[in-house]
Amino acid sequence: MFHILTMIKLKKRPERMSFMNKNVIRSITAIAVLFCLLWLIGLGWAVGEYYAGKPEKVPEAKTVSKKVENKKGLTIVALGDSLTRGTGDETGKGYVGDLIDEIKDKTKRPVQLTNLGIIGQRSEQLRSQVQETEVGRQIQKADIVLVTIGGNDLFRGGQGLSDFKTDEIATIEKKYLDNLKFIFDQIRKYNSNANVFFIGLYNPFIELDQGKEMSKVVRQWNYDSAEVSAIYPKIVFVPTFDLFELRVNDYLYSDKFHPNSKGYRLIAERVASLLTW
Amino acid sequence: MNKLIQNEMMKLIAKKRLIVIAIIIGVLVMLFTYAQYKQVQTQREKLGTSDWRTILQQQIVDTTNRLSSSRMTDEWKKQLQISLQQQKYYLDHDINPTEPGAPTFMRIFLESSIDLFIPLMVMVIASDLVSSEHSLGSIKLLLTRPVKRWKVLLSKYLTLCLAISLVIAITGILSYIISGVVFGYKGWGAPILTGFNVTDTGLNTSEVKLLSLWKFLLMDFGLVWFVAIVVGTLSFMLSVLIRSTAAGMGVMLAALISGAILSNMVSSWESAKYFFMVNLRLTDYMKGTAPPIEGMNLSFSMMVLFVWWAVALFVSFFVFTKKDVY
Structure with missing residues (x-):
């Protein structure tokens, strides 16, 4: 139903007609939706982790590593x-x-x-x-x-x-x-x-x-x-x-x-x- | 609805905004990559080593010495103390806070662009979504169609959300690809610490968690996306309210920049924490740095941003459905 507007746009810029077909638009939209969901998951995870995530014991480095670098200086x-x-x-x-x-x-x-x-x-x-x-x-x-x-x-x-x-x-x-x-x-x-x-x-x-x-x-x-x-x-x-x-x-x-x-x-x-x- | 969104998407792509944004991001990432590369090199020359433990130990000692200087504001001192404790914690647990590689570059790039750069890019898209229809005169065509006004606006808004998601994705992809050339593409599994709690007495490390960098990055992306959506909605509102795109952009730009300045000096003005622009640095809560104003935390900032978002959305729809178009 909005093709009139589209037509106006396209008429003004006819050189875009060739590559701006519907499929390109559709796939860009689909990709955008996917990323939108992905970022939403990230946001939810961040909030969840910040409040509900349980602290883990992080192992402490106690021993001096015996690996001495190969040094010339x-x-x-x-x-x-x-x-x-x-x-x-x-x-x-x-x-x-x-x-x-x-x-x-x-x-x-x-x-x-x-x-x-x-x-x-x-x-x-x-x-x-x-x-x-x-x-x-x-x-x-x-x-x-x-x-x-x-x-x-x-x-x-x-x-x-x-x-x-x-x-x-x-x-x-x-x-x-x-x-x-x-x-x-x-x-x-x-x-x-x-x-x-x-x-x-x-x-x-x-x-x-x-x-x-x-x-x-x-x-x-x-x-x-x-x-x-x-x-x-x-x-x-x-x-x-x-x-x-x-x-x-x-x-x-x-x-x-x-x-x-x-x-x-x-x-x-x-x-x-x-x-x- | 789907068709409306497709149509808006087409207009957006026809304007080539996304390509312009991608180019801007690409150029900036190249600049930052080079700057970081230079920084690493000078550090290596100065200390004569590339061993991160030596460098971190040296940083700890340097910070300790800076703390003993008397000419220092209290807030700055507190921030330094917190970063000092954090550095010590990393060193004690034998974890490199800046594991070299493109994922770490991505993390740093995201963290430093969340409050100004990404919002600016979002603004480029959002601020003329509605007002440009005014200046082109196409708004009348749009509104004379037998579709409810709120549907028209909603399609525009959803397109904006999708475009923002794309911008964030472009940022991530470009910063990974470009910086990887210099720093290498590995490092997704590098450990990183989160859950540092900043309290009055200093840094509380009892709830520290170890995360893989890719998980941490996904969370960072989520937070950046949230901030971008809020800023996008605000400039969307301005685009509805103000007919001139330039004026709308100017207002938004002023707000963003004032936020960047304010967060450096508002610590004594407590009610400033209800401004949206001092709450933009959400990723800092994940990293565990001192908030600009005491008492701010992730849920507080997200609440403030959410309220601003909701009000902006309400105002845009209310005004757009009621206003006379001529």
Whole structure:
């Protein structure tokens, strides 16, 4: 009954007559109806699944897969706190980035870096981080492991300045050393071959009033950390205290706590000189 | 009725709209495929590996560090926390959230086009279905036939629904074929997680389910189709109400774009959740991201959209059967 309209349309555009026959229209309509039904089923399923679907227990990956990739490059894993992250470095690289640049200059092998540093991380947080399955897998693949930890345990965002004389610092240090042992145990468990470089602490407050006393605490802290590192094979304690001893403000960022680009450069150079291949 | 629909379908095909839409979708899919390919490549170069676990672990650490930044709005922080927990969940259960392959590309393409791109394509069809009859003058011919007015309109509406189904199908097929050239055609059976519940305290993972990607995709398609039908019905209504096609399109376009902007900033304006345009991102509920306004969930959004749909349909039929045509 609507053929009149159709005729008008077709008369206006006669060139379409040839291919726009009824069967084409009919089959397109049929396909459209099919898809319409299919999407309707999908919609119903989505709603049903969202509300009625029962949760399944999704198996958790507990074991570190033993499959080590066939690798030609050098794999570096960096663990730790804001120093690993590079906080305060205008270029954003941190000592890890600087170190990678140096390595790339010296070797032609491709370098793969996994930077797992988390700003503000303390030793107990790193302790739980190294227990994660995936972190373990990363360590397992590594040729070099870089660690910075302890700065936030000791200084606690500046709070360390006020209570370093009390007995509390002894308890904090004991806990820290305990965590450190655990972390090293874990790293050696995953990977007994990689060289581990543990970066020591410097004293950012050395030029303040109580700087000298604080330095004493930091030296003790570093000494104990070095002792712990020495228990394990191929864990090298890298001192940074001396780097920042003179003219500390030249090497500190405006927060007077993190190193600036120059400070990171110093740390990177020191670690670079220790690398072997 | 069948004949009426056939007739409308013929008019639609004669206008070559579907072909234009197919071309637009094809070009966009090509662009996105290339963009994604580039993204994957730069990521690989930056991290020196294509191992998804390493990349995901790195993303988790990066997000954790971003969270410690103080200059961040609360909503953004919450969203980041939720995506962080989700990423951790994927990693803990050894499931790749973006299994490479055309089906994953399809999923991402659908999820990102549900609130603007697909509605736009639907609008291209819907907004001149009735108003073009006015401008061509053929409305008088149409209405002088011995058929009830509501039947005429219903045939137009059903044709619109069929055309929308076709557009969704074209989107799916083209995105699969084109992206498959780069990413490969496999990956239908890849596992994907759904059922993350976003609560005030964060992400609730107690009801998480494991699905095959093809099932998940079918659900996504269903939701996209629903959104497209609602948007189509709204522009259909405008096409009945406003004689000028351009004006109708303008109104709809403004609504859609305002929705995209609003959903980024309405979290404190709670009654905005009754607008249809902030409820368009249905697929996000399947994926488990934080809704733009607290208290929104799949059934709420679907209810809101349903009410808008019903009102629009009622208004179109009411006006069309009553209005004077001259």
